[in-house]
Amino acid sequence: xxxxxxxxxxxxxxxxxxxxxxxxxxxxxxxxxxxxxxxxxxxxxxxxxxxxxxxxxxxxxxxxxxxxxxxxxxxxxxxxxxxxxxxxxxxxxxxxxxxxxxxxxxxxxxxxxxxxxxxxxxxxxxxxxxxxxxxxxxxxxxxxxxxxxxxxxxxxxxxxxxxxxxxxxxxxxxxxxxxxxxxxxxxxxxxxxxxxxxxxxxxxxxxxxxxxxxxxxxxxxxxxxxxxxxxxxxxxxxxxxxxxxxxxxxxxxxxxxxxxxxxxxxxxxxxxxxxxxxxxxxxxxxxxxxxxxxxxxxxxxxxxxxxxxxxxxxxxxxxxxxxxxxxxxxxxxxxxxxxxxxxxxxxxxxxxxxxxxxxxxxxxxxxxxxxxxxxxxxxxxxxxxxxxxxxxxxxxxxxxxxxxxxxxxxxxxxxxxxxxxxxxxxxxxxxxxxxxxxxxxxxxxxxxxxxxxxxxxxxxxxxxxxx
Numbered sequence: 001x002x003x004x005x006x007x008x009x010x011x012x013x014x015x016x017x018x019x020x021x022x023x024x025x026x027x028x029x030x031x032x033x034x035x036x037x038x039x040x041x042x043x044x045x046x047x048x049x050x051x052x053x054x055x056x057x058x059x060x061x062x063x064x065x066x067x068x069x070x071x072x073x074x075x076x077x078x079x080x081x082x083x084x085x086x087x088x089x090x091x092x093x094x095x096x097x098x099x100x101x102x103x104x105x106x107x108x109x110x111x112x113x114x115x116x117x118x119x120x121x122x123x124x125x126x127x128x129x130x131x132x133x134x135x136x137x138x139x140x141x142x143x144x145x146x147x148x149x150x151x152x153x154x155x156x157x158x159x160x161x162x163x164x165x166x167x168x169x170x171x172x173x174x175x176x177x178x179x180x181x182x183x184x185x186x187x188x189x190x191x192x193x194x195x196x197x198x199x200x201x202x203x204x205x206x207x208x209x210x211x212x213x214x215x216x217x218x219x220x221x222x223x224x225x226x227x228x229x230x231x232x233x234x235x236x237x238x239x240x241x242x243x244x245x246x247x248x249x250x251x252x253x254x255x256x257x258x259x260x261x262x263x264x265x266x267x268x269x270x271x272x273x274x275x276x277x278x279x280x281x282x283x284x285x286x287x288x289x290x291x292x293x294x295x296x297x298x299x300x301x302x303x304x305x306x307x308x309x310x311x312x313x314x315x316x317x318x319x320x321x322x323x324x325x326x327x328x329x330x331x332x333x334x335x336x337x338x339x340x341x342x343x344x345x346x347x348x349x350x351x352x353x354x355x356x357x358x359x360x361x362x363x364x365x366x367x368x369x370x371x372x373x374x375x376x377x378x379x380x381x382x383x384x385x386x387x388x389x390x391x392x393x394x395x396x397x398x399x400x401x402x403x404x405x406x407x408x409x410x411x412x413x414x415x416x417x418x419x420x421x422x423x424x425x426x427x428x429x430x431x432x433x434x435x436x437x438x439x440x441x442x443x444x445x446x447x448x449x450x451x452x453x454x455x456x457x458x459x460x461x462x463x464x465x466x467x
Contacts, residue, residue: 027162031139033104034131034169042283043181045065083095088216099130101134103130144387160317166371167363253390260442261394266437274432275363289414314372335366345357410427448463
């Protein structure tokens with residue numbers, strides 16, 4: 001019997017339910033944590049951590065730390081992405097779960113500015129950095145784990161589970177915050193806001209138990225076997241073949257797969273912008289500019305995210321039938337066309353129903369079509385030996401450039417327009433145009449061989465459904 005590591009792993013397979021649950025719950029925790037912060041930045045941290053007599057400055061400071069968490073994430077993508085390509089997908093998913101989950105729990109124990117002065121924002125910033133580093137490879141890892149375990153003709157469907165997990169996490173965060181915001185304001189600011197952060201320990205435990213029971217992905221196991229069998233010959237092959245790719249995935253992805261990373265960054269831009277408008281900015285806008293109750297934004301977001309979570313697998317499945325590119329571009333076109341009507345509904349109605357309808361349409365159709373096929377599309381952009389590094393780094397770089405900064409940009413644009421939102425709508429349209437061009441130039445990826453070791457081999461396998 002062989003004593004090498006890949007052999008026993010190769011005999012073990014994961015169930016579709018186990019893979020889906022691991023991707024769904026882990027991704028849910030990541031975005032539960034991050035969306036908690038986005039909501040708290042709008043409703044809490046601008047009042048008890050970043051204390052300033054000017055409400056706009058306090059909100060900008062709170063959103064600046066929201067952006068900081070995204071800015072640090074590419075570093076996490078490089079660190080943990082390389083580990084995922086060298087040591088395996090499963091190990092990294094367990095590490096990132098513990099890192100980001102621990103930071104979120106500690107946020108719930110954070111002292112206020114009134115208690116410790118300047119140490120409050122300093123500690124919050126440090127925890128936000130740790131959370132960002134841990135989250136830098138969580139979605140990418142969950143997406144790769146789901147797609148590499150799926151059958152070639154069902155990657156869009158199974159790859160949608162981590163995407164659905166994002167909205168499950170947001171749904172949980174919005175639901176919990178919608179409950180605690182019904183408390184009297186003094187109680188909410190004193191202790192109520194801490195409950196959602198401390199509650200994340202439940203999700204951490206469930207996700208950890210599920211992930212510990214899973215095996216490594218078949219694609220990674222085969223890559224290990226190929227590396228062991230062809231280590232000598234592979235060392236001299238260019239374009240990311242054999243062990244050269246395995247030994248230095250960072251060098252491989254920057255040397256040979258820059259195009260894939262560029263397509264990913266630009267394709268991710270509209271989804272980041274539209275998501276951040278709905279999930280972070282709009283709550284602050286509803287409270288600060290429309291002067292509606294604190295509960296209106298979280299309640300509307302809860303309904304919108306619940307519907308989006310359900311439709312994401314449908315859009316993923318649709319991409320298995322007609323291709324990734326067509327479905328994703330359709331979501332971008334819709335989001336561009338809906339950019340102005342979105343704010344007309346919210347500002348014109350100034351009531352829960354039209355606000356909820358605007359968020360449902362923006363998230364359910366626009367984000368649903370862009371995000372549902374995303375895991376499969378992004379995974380198919382990269383070769384097997386550098387997939388984790390390329391996907392995690394490029395996706396988080398896009399997040400740093402657009403997702404984390406969008407609430408800040410939107411607040412500034414509204415202020416520059418004298419309280420009007422037309423500049424924000426134009427910002428959304430521009431982001432969608434960038435994304436459409438990127439996806440059109442990036443080409444179709446459906447059916448590519450995930451075990452491909454070189455970029456030419458990867459592209460040539462498009463539509464082959466070989467593994």
